[in-house]
Amino acid sequence: MAARLGRYRWRVCAMLLAATTINYLDRQVLGVLAPFLQGEIGWSEQQYGYIVSAFQAAYAIGLLCAGAIVDRFGTRIGYAVAISVWSLAAMAHSLAVGVLGFALARFALGLGEAGNFPAAIKTVAEWFPRRERALAVGVFNAGSNIGAVLAPLLVPVVAATLGWRAAFLFTGILSAVWLAVWLLWYRTPEAQPKLSPAELAHIRSDPPEPTVEVPWLRLLRHRQAWAFVAAKFITDPVWWLFLFWLGKFLASEYGLSLATLGLPMIVVYLMADAGSVAGGWLAGRLLARGWALNRARKGAMLACALCVAPIVLVTQVHNLWLAVALIGLAMAGHQGWSANVFTLPSDLFPRQAVASVVGIGGFAGAVGGIGMSLFAGSQLQATGSYARIFLIAGAAYGLALLVVHLLAPRMRPATLDGTGGSP
Structure with a gap:
């Protein structure tokens, strides 16, 4: 059947995978070099927290704008604008000479990189039927781990x-x-001449969706939007923690150098990569076995949350590779969780609103990430201990799943023609 339908939509997914890989490779360069730039330039732990927070603040602002821009101008133009900004910002880091220079470059990078996920999620909503979206999101979201693997491999x-x-x-x-490549090649399904009629019919096999345009502020009247916002606000800070503090944690706790830091980080992100695909596959598998969407999505999220919980023990182990195993399991759980959480907007809202909902949720996640960065910087400056930081990380996912269930107990799609929405 796959051969008869065609696989062009998966080529589009491969482009999203490549963009997300580059997105994370760009932002992870600082995370790899941080333990060594800190000594060369003289950052304190708190100043590093400020540099990271500059990226997250811009990321939060950018997500509010990016979702609306992508919904208004489409994925082709929206993605092009975003990657143009972050490409220039990434190269601008080479001009930085101190804390302020790095903070400004990180701020510009955050503005551009904010466009990646709203554009990618909307592209998935345009190119895949609902039953395939979690897997497609899991595949392109694996790029975040591939980029994070390539960074410690190439950057040193x-x-x-x-x-x-x-x-x-x-x-x-x-x-x-x-x-x-994107500007030369990408078109929407209806405008892509290489797409077979059978595959286009497969992509559009879901019931027709309303074409109403909804301002993003009005989306917040719906409990379904708040379910996604809450999930991002509570759990995204944990990913930001791993992204920007993992290299520093391994270097400080296990005495790793720039030459020896790469392999443990590669192992961790390979595990996260597997988790991203597995989380999307699990939800799709449960749906294929006849589980209702609500039960399948939340069941997969619960499994991922349980994988993160053991991270609370990482500060109690003294073996590098046992620590790597615990961190890798937690990051795999997070990425599997993200594959399902990122699918919630397309489960609960029509395509026209997906990028805006993703942008609002991403804003909330970045705001939470700012809080985590400032907390981590001040905590390490005061105590030098990661214990409280990882305790928060381990508890976050169970709390987030509870909040999602309370706000959207039946995963019923929002009705955008009224002022409210059924949960």
Whole structure:
């Protein structure tokens, strides 16, 4: 059947995978170099927290704008604008000489990178029927882990050979290459001549959706939107923690150097990569076995939440690879969780509103991430201990699932023609 339908939609998914890989490679360069730039430039733990928070603040602002821009101008133009901004911002890091310079470059990078997920989620909603969306999201979301794997693999080599400034230039150039391919190649399903009629019918096999345009502020009248916002606000800070503090944690706790840091980080992100795909696959498998959407989605989210919980023990172990296993399991759980959470907007809202809902939720997640960064920086500055930080991380997912269930107990799609929405 797959051969008869065609697989063009999965080529689109591959482009989203490549964009997300570059997106995370760009932002992870600083995370890999941070333990060593900190010594060279003289950041304190709190100043590093401020630099990270500058990215997250811009990311939050950008998500509010990006979702609306993508919904208004479409995925082709919206994605192109976003990656143009983040490509230039990534290369601008090479000009930084101090805390302020890095903070400004991170702020610009956050504005551009904010467009990736609203554009990618809307593209999935345009190119995949509901029953395939969690898997498609899981596949492209795996790019966040591939980028994070490539960063410790490539960045130390480039930095050692050409200097740390060249590492930032290298990732910016990759973004520019993707942009050229996207503008030349991408079209919507109805405008893509290479798409077979059978595959187009498969993509549009869901019941017709209303074409009403809804301002994003009006979306917040719906409990379904708040379910997604809450899930992002509570759990995204944990991912930001891993993204920007993992290298520092491993370097400080286990005495790793730039040369030895790469392998543990690669193992961790490979595990996260597997978790991203597995989380999307599990939800799709449960749906295929006849589970209702509500039960399948939340069942997969529960399984992922249980994978994160053991992270509370990581500060009590003294073996590097046991710590890597616990962190990798937690990150796999987070990415599987994200594959399902990112599918909630397309489960609960029509395509026209998906990018806006993703943008609002991403804003909430980035705001939560700012709080986590400031807390982590002040906690480490005061105590040097990660214990409370990882305790919060381990408890976040169970709390988030409870809130999602209370706000959307039956996962009933929102009705956008009124002022409210049924849960």
